[in-house]
Amino acid sequence: MTTKLFGEPVRRREDARLIVGKGRYLDDIGHQALAAAFVRSPHAHARITDIDVEPALDVEGLIAIYTYDDLTGPMAEPLPVLIPHPQLTEPRTNYPLARDVVRHVGEAVVMVIATDRYVAEDAAERILVSYEELPVVVGVDAAVEAKAAVHDDVPDNVAARHRQETGDVEPVLAASPHTLSFTQYIERSASMPMEGKGVHAKWDADDRSLRVYTSTQASTSVRAAVAAKLDLSLDRVEVIAPDVGGGFGVKIVHPWPEELLIPMAAIALQAEVKWAEDRREHFISSAHERQQRQDITVGYDDEGRITALDVHVLHDNGAYTPYGIIVPIITATQLVGPYVIPVYRVQVDSVYTNTVIVTPYRGAGRPQACYAMERTMDRIADELGLDRAVVRERNLIQPDQFPYDHQLTFQDGRPVIYDSGDYPGLVDKLKALVGWDEASRLRDDAAARGKHLGIGMALYVEGTGPGPYEGGHVQVLGSGKVLVSTGLTSQGQGHETAFAQIVASELGVPIEDVEVTTGDTRRFGYAVGTFASRAAVMSGNAIALAARGVREKALRIAADVLEVDVADLEIDEGLVQVKGVPGSSIPLRTVAVLSNPLRYAFDEAAKQATQFTTHDDSKPPVAEGDAPGLEHRDYYSPLRSTFASGAHAAIVEIDPATWEIEIVKYAVVHDCGNVVNPMIVEGQVQGGVAQGVGGALYERMVYDSDGQLTNASYMDFLMPYSSEVPDVVIDHQTTPSPLNPLGIKGAGEAGVIPGTAAIASAIEDAVGRRITSMPISPTELYDLVRNPDSEKTAVAAGRAGTGVMA
């Protein structure tokens, strides 16, 4: 029997090309292409009064200059609101090139096409754009103050008020033995993939077709957008995601202005045109996420059990809302985490500011949600003098409560019903892994060394694998090669390997025979995209179903030619075999040839197949309901999302000389159901934790009051190097999802979600001062500790006189 590769740490097949420099990323394509560069707004809010291109015209190598006035038809209209929602009452999007008003630094105003990028930038810097500056709105508090409006016709700056409630929260709060209220903030960070965005387009005048390569997380949707905006029939457009150098959410947004403008120019100029985003462009013209202000009121009893939770969030959506209110909805619905919340009310006001747009960055509203819920747990524990783990345990949904209906509506419009999980199991494993009960000894040891030590934990539940669908196609060729495709894209998650493992296991073929293609509309036209930890759940299951379809057909054909019952056959190592009868078999590749009644004997496989040919003159060569070829296409469309879960704990040590915060231990317990490839899942968790640590301690987008992003470079935006990322210890728990054939849940975003909450908790534990704003730098921590007005935790008061922080 073939080793079942599902669940094995199979080495990645994509690595063979990536480690020798043979990956093919966007800017590796089209060396002869013309290059685009953009003139972008230097102002956060301004009216364009004049664009003078005259000085650029004598730049040798200049090909074309485009402004808004050159856009026609659908291109002259605002970009689409991808995901409308009834509560998004004031959606606003920009134009591909700014029309009259710019609303953030970095908004594209002019596109220049030239013979190469150097020349294009020469021309761009000579173009003179005159602006009349307008008042600027930065930050959620300024947005709701509404002294100025980002959009004239939205005077209160509120794009949406998203509200969900599971009952009447106020009487329950009033009747609760205890209540507490607090406000906290979380700052902006960004996906920041190592490869920025990029687009290459080529118009084939003879074929009257357009081929677009784009560094995207959603090639099928880019295709539809390009066709619609450029007035092309869908069949004339193909879009391919080549190797993509990381996404983390920012590349799910589509169409980016450049994804339309570059193809537009390619058609107009009848030439290959390319644009590769530079790092500064990525900072100021792609997308950020995370900034929220959270006002939380919670009711609870003497045991620390929550009675009611009332949350009001101000969510900064930047200057436009092309991605709707997905992030606010996720914050609202994922906030409840692994807990029983008897009555819950949440309102997220999504507000406009003169900053880069806010769209999903790995976690997509969940890190903020987790920060809200978990810091609430910490507050309750502190107020009641209880262990933080105990308070959490008392509020957990129990294993016998699944499926657990939170009475909320998720991002996909489906109910938030948790499919499976074992949350007490997570906490038990986490406490053991991090050494939760030994923390006070560690604290004393650290104090003896003059350091402040603290420990914190955070739990989360993550809705993964939302619909509506993904598809998979599996085809066995006469050569024995198995072609697999799915429309969803890859950005480094190892899909080629994971999907090949699934097919090899389902079909019974050697993995070496399997070739996987993702994100290429020539191979698979229907897809949703790679986001929300959905690739393995959605495409993984679709591909499994497609492989099962191929298997069924192969067995049917083989049973016919071997004159046995289907039930007597098995497929192993690419051979259809009569069980227990060695030698009575037929290779799958021969079955593939037999599946097509037209068999010109081009090759040996076809010649060999002739010995199996059967003639039944009573039937047509292709039976009714059958089709030539050994292939199958199938789709997986889930009833609703699956819910993965996990628990993280951090131990921090703080040096009171420098207030440097060192994470000395970081523990993760992770449950994403059945695992296709544990090596890949651990890699995802490790990478996510690094981003969580970055978000907690280092990364922020520093906008000044004029709306200038003052740290728009890798010099100043502090993305973690290896020196900033702690060693991570990981333990696993497996509660399979009952919702899909493979029993899997998503894993892509998990690692990042609880970082900010767990680390805030640990720092608070270490210094005994309430942490209400994250990320936190050593300077901010120093200011907090030396400020006599800083709120002390009750635990710290209880420790008075026993340690350095007394």
Next chain:
Amino acid sequence: MTSVDTDRTITLTVNGVPREATVPVRRLLSDALRHDLGLTGTHVGCEHGVCGACTVLVDGDPVRSCLLLAVQVDGHQVTTVEGLARDDHQGGQVLHPVQEAFRECHALQCGFCTPGFLTTIAAGLEKRDNAAELTEDEVDDMVGGNLCRCTGYANIKKAVHHANAAMRDGAR
């Protein structure tokens, strides 16, 4: 036009092969390698010398090719990621131990930053006595100057140990 547009012809040895290119004097080495010489394995992540994705070896030392002009390497030896593997004289390639180690240890995900890590670590490991115990400080030196957004670095550090052990045991 101004002097920045003056072209120069440079000769250099890239991955052991003598190459000649005529480039504007302002052309970055990264762009010359990628676009003039067609070696796209060297990636550009920030163009201001911070991320290290574009690291190549000039006369054996790691440099950021986005911070050098192509004309500055006239007459020098350049090694890019494409030059780390060796010809096996049988039509194939023998990977550098650090390349093998990256695959073995899952030290890459999207692979965009990988060439910069590979060249930097290969240079670091080749300069040391592989029989001597590899300290974490040495590993941090080899890994600590490059950014990776995918892996969280743990598996990259593991790969450095793995590659050093392979080199100690005779690979290369």
